[in-house]
Amino acid sequence: MIKDITLGQYYPAESVIHRLDPRVKLVVTLLFIISLFVVDNIPGYALAFLFLAFWCGLSRVPLRFMLRGMRTIFFLLLMTVVFNLFLTPGTPLVSFWKLTITREGLRIALLMAVRLVFLIVGSSVMTFTTTPNHLTDALEALMRPLKRLGAPVHEIAMMMSIALRFIPILMEETDKIMKAQMARGADFESGGLIRRARSLVPLLVPLFISAFRRANDLALAMEARCYHGGEGRTRMIPLTYHARDRIAYGLLLLYLILAVVIGRDIFGLAAAIGGLPV
Amino acid sequence: MEGKIHRMIAQARDVAYHYIRRDEEGRVVRDTAALSSVSFDIERGEFIAILGHNGSGKSTLAKHLNGLLTPGEGAVLIEGMDTRDGEQIWNIRRIAGMVFQNPDNQIIGQIVEEDVAFGPENLGVPPQEIAERVQEALARVGMTEKRRFSPNKLSGGQKQRVSIAGVLAMRPKILILDEPTAMLDPEGRREVLEAVHSLNRRERITVILITHDMEEAVDADRIYVMDGGRIALTGTPREVFAQAEQLAAIGLTVPMAVAVAGLLRQEGLAVEGTPLTQEELVEAICRAADKITGDIK
Known part of the structure; x- marks a missing residue:
């Protein structure tokens, strides 16, 4: 049963976004997130919303899956909104008891909320449409320039993919050890949080020992299969850019230019029209 | 001499190996002889079984055959290449592929295909050829259908066949299997042994099967029985198993x-x-x- 857990949250579907090169998806996600912190007016966010809607729509991942990610950050979102709403000094809007909502507070709270929601949805598109393996491949490819500075890029990527491979195996092992200890009277369920946490300690020792043993075996097996680092290594399916990837980069560039121009109101258009809130 | 090297695919000459444990100051705390004066010649296409109980040195010997360990004394030659020669080590490991006991601890990829590709990727084989080799290797062990599966969804026998495919994709001449069935159920054991025997019969791949299961050694061309780091008995299965008393003396059954x-x-x-x-x-x-x-x- 525990074997069946899928890692990450890959949602298998046939879509353009699924087929995009993982490097493109990583770059789009990163720059989109940055763009959210660059723009600071309503037309800017409207643009970001359009881009996000386009990005999500193409991915064919159902909206409810996207919004599921919201649950994990709900409290963070709530706190951000509440604190910004009541603690920002400025022109009072409403005031009751000791609390005052200011015009500036309302604006910042709304912007922060929108930013957070966009950020989560935007990055979940990447995790929904990219297998963990492709992600590590993309990370390795994009970090390659850092190799010149002496960063062990290939090794980091290899560690990530091995970790991903072994998480389900170690989960299963944890399950086995737990059952073995429960059979001898260990109690993992009763007591408060601290007591339950403490009862996990005897679980960790055998788990660590077994993990080290596995690591040793795996290292031998890798060496036996001629693994000697990233030097001279080829890939069965190398990452190659296709036309769709170039188009995606083009659209991203267009979006970024517009985001800066509109979102930062470079030409003072909004001010010139006068009506739009800044 | 030349002819002999070509006929003999793997040779050991008076190999000795010690596991030495040292304390913080580098003094020797314990010195265990895992192998002493082991010699053998293995011919191309032979099916060899190495028998022995736990701690008899059979796994240590296996690790010498592809240079994971190098002899303290003596020499191991694979196709005439010395395993101590750092220049040849990757060649030796390509020629002498090794499958280990625990299937979970030797599968690196998250998808069967990816794992089989791992060896050729390390050898720097061009992408198109890797794909061909992977396909071919999976077909040879009958795992083509499962090529897109996660290894976690396979049975023990299937995982072990994937491990064999991973070695085959490197186009080895020798297949070394270190207790490949020890963690499998009878069904998985049968699957794996069948695959190995068919590779040996049909493609004349030299097989060196390390095992403590006597029944697995019955079909071998020759058997080496290890005890206390030495080769205690050697010969065809019939010759070896005829010596029931000697086998009993070193704690093995027939x-x-x-x-x-x-x-x-x-x-x-x-x-x-x-x-x-x-x-x-x-x-x-x-x-x-x-x-x-x-x-x-």
């Missing part, structure tokens, strides 16, 4: 058929020879019985 024949002889039934399989045993008993009825007549 295959079921051999044991039954021995017991029958003790009881006075003249079962001849060393029957290795159930069929041979039945025949030998029938012959003995015929003789008795013939004598009575």
